[in-house]
Amino acid sequence: MRSQCDHVSCGTKEKVWVPYYYQGRERGLKPHPYCTECGLVKNLSSERPRRIGFYINIITSLKEEFKLAKAQIRLIALDIENSGVDDDYGMDRHQQEELFIKIVHKYVNVPEWALRKFF
Numbered sequence: 001m002r003s004q005c006d007h008v009s010c011g012t013k014e015k016v017w018v019p020y021y022y023q024g025r026e027r028g029l030k031p032h033p034y035c036t037e038c039g040l041v042k043n044l045s046s047e048r049p050r051r052i053g054f055y056i057n058i059i060t061s062l063k064e065e066f067k068l069a070k071a072q073i074r075l076i077a078l079d080i081e082n083s084g085v086d087d088d089y090g091m092d093r094h095q096q097e098e099l100f101i102k103i104v105h106k107y108v109n110v111p112e113w114a115l116r117k118f119f
């Protein structure tokens, strides 16, 4: 299990200059707040992350087409839940999508386009 953090942002003066991403592309540096508890840098992307349920639904809806076993779906769902994919302090939508694809490919051989068509 990942450790849960309630995330406490640092003050304005402590902000760190790190790359800002839009649609997965770097768009220069911007001051970002970070969490003083765990050090995670806050995501400032305009693309808000999705709920975990969105990703679980994708896997479930591919069950028939790619003949996924219940056990495989359960493993993927568990991995997604433990991955921190719903940590909207630090994750943007693009990072979520990449992480989701990586997790799915650990367990099943569903082609990337089949996953991306849901995004």
Ligand SMILES: [Zn+2]
Residues within 6 Å of the ligand: 005, 006, 007, 008, 035, 036, 037, 038, 039, 040
């Ligand atoms: Zn934190």
